[in-house]
Amino acid sequence: MRIATIGTSSIGSTFARAIGAVDGVEHVAVMSRDRSRGEAFAAETNRLTGDRARVVTSLEELANASDVDAVYIASPNALHFPQANTLLRAGKHVLLEKSAACDRRQFQELVDTAESTGVVVLEAMRSVHDPGFARIRELLPQLGPLRRAELRLCQYSSRYGKFLAGETPAIFDPSLGAGALMDIGTYCTHPMVALWGVPERIHAAATILRSGADGAGTVLCGFDSPAGFSVSLHYSKITTSPLSSTIEGERATLEIDSVTTPRNLVLHGTDGSTDVVTVDGDGGGSGAPENMRYELLEFLRLADAPRGQRDDEALARHQAASLGTLAVLDAVRAQIGVRFPSDQA
Structure with a gap:
């Protein structure tokens, strides 16, 4: 699976290194509105993981990227909903750093959108x-x-x-x-x-x-x-x-x-x-x-399976816990x- 990441914070760097520790997944892109900051982030994570992630500066470019299957979002919480909503509608799987959204209403809408477009949305609650x-x-x-x-x-x-x-x-x-x-x-x-x-x-x-x-x-x-x-x-x-x-x-x-x-x-x-x-x-x-690879492995297990063959029970259980939280x-x-x-x- 080809994953892009949004955000250049320390948690984004840690997740990029988790990608490098898991087989069957490649870090292909980093989105940052500040190109120079994104390039510095990509250079460092590529050095650590051996991937060749490029930099994109707009959500639209990321949503339309044909070489991106899924996106990990580690931007400020207030941006989770609009960014995830755009990406889910574009057919990208989305892994959201906690908190998944600012409130329950927002995350329920994301779950509904993912269901309608046939993709997976999951909160990255590593624990x-x-x-x-x-x-x-x-x-x-x-x-x-x-x-x-x-x-x-x-x-x-x-x-x-x-x-x-x-x-x-x-x-x-x-x-x-x-x-x-x-x-x-x-x-x-x-x-x-x-x-x-x-x-x-x-x-x-x-x-x-x-x-x-x-x-x-x-x-x-x-x-x-x-x-x-x-x-x-x-x-x-x-x-x-x-x-x-x-x-x-x-x-x-x-x-x-x-x-x-x-x-x-x-x-x-x-x-x-x-x-x-x-x-x-x-x-x-x-x-x-640390233990971020475990959330990534579960995300891959759910998102990599063809629709109709996914573990819908596990996905619903994870999403229900996020909604309840x-x-x-x-x-x-x-x-x-x-x-x-x-x-x-």
Whole structure:
């Protein structure tokens, strides 16, 4: 499959290197409105991967490119919907960096468009495609009746210093659909929805920055099934935390070292026992980037199959989790007062 990428950020570079770590896929183009920046990005990623990606400067050129089968979009969140909509209508498969869109309504429209044009749209939520997530799911029955969970990701942003100095980096700009919730908050929310669905009750509190974006927040989610189960989500781009994530049941608690890349899982039994489970996830070999290859492999599995032979059940499950996640994020934003230009009046 021939893949183009949109965006020249560090995540785009990491994904380009993931392409280089997977057989059967080639990085053929980079889209950047700034040609010189795009050429520098392409030169560096081509050096690392051995591909020969060229630079395009317009979405129309990319949509009409006959040598592009699929596009990975890593632009600011506010651009995901218009860019993906154009590409899907042009018959390109689309892999969207999280968050897939600014809200649930936008992503539902993309899912509908992809269905009508016979292509695949998928959110690049790397954590749920990681083998560590599958291992977590397998271990849940050992916990007994579930009672509570804490999913946590707090990473101090390298761009927060610029924000404090008076600038407004893109990641703290709500006009671009950005903020801590839409960035790393999704890494807590999406696994919750993938495991247990959308909660019946949501209570949120957040630190709102001068730009109107959120810098950190906590979300308490209540479920009727499992009965009496609650999940607290903790996310931040203006603080850091060494604490693990946990899922607590009446027989044991599962401690998770990283919600994004689960590698060390510890079962703490209520009887005092301890069982350590190590997940093998090398990211694809020497020099390969973390675990982004797993989302790429799933995207290729779904998009490379002819229509009618795709795993429609898996695709629908992935898309439902993204839709459910965005429904939660919509509800949280409504409570904490963060608004985007795409929000309906």
